[in-house]
Amino acid sequence: MEDWEQAERQEPLDRIATPMSAPYDIEAVEHIGGRRLRLTFVDGLVGDVDLTPKFEGALGPMFEPLRDITYFAQATVDEELRTVIWPNGADLAPDVLHTHVMSLT
Numbered sequence: 001m002e003d004w005e006q007a008e009r010q011e012p013l014d015r016i017a018t019p020m021s022a023p024y025d026i027e028a029v030e031h032i033g034g035r036r037l038r039l040t041f042v043d044g045l046v047g048d049v050d051l052t053p054k055f056e057g058a059l060g061p062m063f064e065p066l067r068d069i070t071y072f073a074q075a076t077v078d079e080e081l082r083t084v085i086w087p088n089g090a091d092l093a094p095d096v097l098h099t100h101v102m103s104l105t
Helices: 002-008 094-104
Strands: 026-031 036-041 046-050 076-078 083-085
Touching: 026 076, 026 083, 036 094, 046 094, 083 094
Parallel strands: none
Antiparallel strands: 026 036, 036 046, 076 083
């Protein structure tokens, strides 16, 4: 409550509030060949996902460029969204990835 009052008076806060991380937020991603990624989640879970089946058949315009393995390998973690993202803005739902990795252990 005190922080809100300080903010309303436009006084600097003693600390910067940071959003809480969800356990499924992604901390790191590594391309490990083909359409496989090694994911590290903020809760410490680490696992490999093979996204090959997701690229069978028709894809929308955002995911079509990811058919190219060189482009797929450019996966990074978006610092704000805390998920896997590619240069064209395509991203994956971190909660779904977390659930998938947990099902493999």
